[in-house]
Amino acid sequence: MELVKWRIGIVGLGGIASKAYLPVLTQRSDVELLVCSRTLSTVEEVQARYGLSRGTTEIDELVSLKPDAAFVLTPSPTHFAVVQQLLDAGVDVFVEKPATLKSEETKVLAELAETRGRVLMVGFNRRFAPLHQRARELWAGRSGLALLQKHRSSAAHPDLFSNYIDDTIHIIDLLRFFCGEGEAVATTARVRDGRMIGAVSIVALERGGHGVITTTLEAGGWSETYSLHGEGTTLEVDAFSRLRTGGETEERIWREPYASGWKPTLEARGFTQQVNHFFDCLASRQTPLTSARESYRTQRLLEDLVACARL
Numbered sequence: 001m002e003l004v005k006w007r008i009g010i011v012g013l014g015g016i017a018s019k020a021y022l023p024v025l026t027q028r029s030d031v032e033l034l035v036c037s038r039t040l041s042t043v044e045e046v047q048a049r050y051g052l053s054r055g056t057t058e059i060d061e062l063v064s065l066k067p068d069a070a071f072v073l074t075p076s077p078t079h080f081a082v083v084q085q086l087l088d089a090g091v092d093v094f095v096e097k098p099a100t101l102k103s104e105e106t107k108v109l110a111e112l113a114e115t116r117g118r119v120l121m122v123g124f125n126r127r128f129a130p131l132h133q134r135a136r137e138l139w140a141g142r143s144g145l146a147l148l149q150k151h152r153s154s155a156a157h158p159d160l161f162s163n164y165i166d167d168t169i170h171i172i173d174l175l176r177f178f179c180g181e182g183e184a185v186a187t188t189a190r191v192r193d194g195r196m197i198g199a200v201s202i203v204a205l206e207r208g209g210h211g212v213i214t215t216t217l218e219a220g221g222w223s224e225t226y227s228l229h230g231e232g233t234t235l236e237v238d239a240f241s242r243l244r245t246g247g248e249t250e251e252r253i254w255r256e257p258y259a260s261g262w263k264p265t266l267e268a269r270g271f272t273q274q275v276n277h278f279f280d281c282l283a284s285r286q287t288p289l290t291s292a293r294e295s296y297r298t299q300r301l302l303e304d305l306v307a308c309a310r311l
Helices: 015-025 040-050 059-064 076-088 103-116 130-139 160-179 271-284 292-307
Strands: 006-011 031-036 054-056 069-072 092-096 120-123 144-151 182-192 195-205 209-216 223-230 233-238 242-246 251-255
Touching (some): 015 069, 015 271, 031 040, 031 059, 040 054, 059 076, 069 076, 076 103, 092 271, 103 120, 120 292, 130 160, 130 233, 130 242, 144 160, 160 182, 160 195, 160 209, 160 223, 160 292, 182 292, 195 292
Parallel strands (some): 006 069, 031 054, 144 209
Antiparallel strands (some): 144 223, 182 195, 223 233, 233 242, 242 251
8 A cells, every 4th residue: 555645844943843843753754844944044954954855935935835734833923824824725734832822813723724624733742641641531520629830940931921821831721631621710920020930820620629720930940740639539740751640548650751852752742642643633634632722722711811810
């Protein structure tokens, strides 16, 4: 049987492309890659590194090459215009989170994809991480208390919205993934010297109970953990590496061993699986697990949490 060959464009060749997507895509034997970046030297460097024959600095030229699908990995403020152009041209799209900077723009793209009959997937890799998927299966729709924490050692964003839309959006999306829908209750945030250094948000969950999202930007290092408690069950996750479930009389632990660095961790972090899922959706025309509609719901909750913030 002849192997199906997908012609795939990559728009944006920065850090996330180099660390996460190019290493996965260049390992696939069913893909012909077309790369696009604003800087010619970057295009040429990536072509040389991976032995790629097609590259351009113009999206119009990329579109003229008629890709089956494209990965949009450009800076977030450009996502709306780039994705819209590709969808209008009949190209299926994977866009790294956030889909756009406004939930209503994400909704517009979702509706456009549906009208055009295109696949539009948003990159929330944490939903595809093996331990996170196992945790969701074990939680199985229970209600209770969910505490999701993501901490870093430096403050990179000037305000709450910038931090939430760029970084904390991952655990806001995971709260929905684990626990279903919810309503924003309250947010408190700390800002110092023009930088957001910490925040706590509370969500009332439709199933009952609460979700608590916390982030600190003055920690000793990166840390991401999730704890789910309710209906006689406790689950504790150290992101990508360890899952523990237990009570007073028994305990079970799952580990995901991986080396340091990005490439060895791509499967543990869910990047490999989410790329594979996108290709499955291209072939079957099914709606992705992390569709634009799903991203819209996550962004709406994020915006509501920011809107109710007390500084």
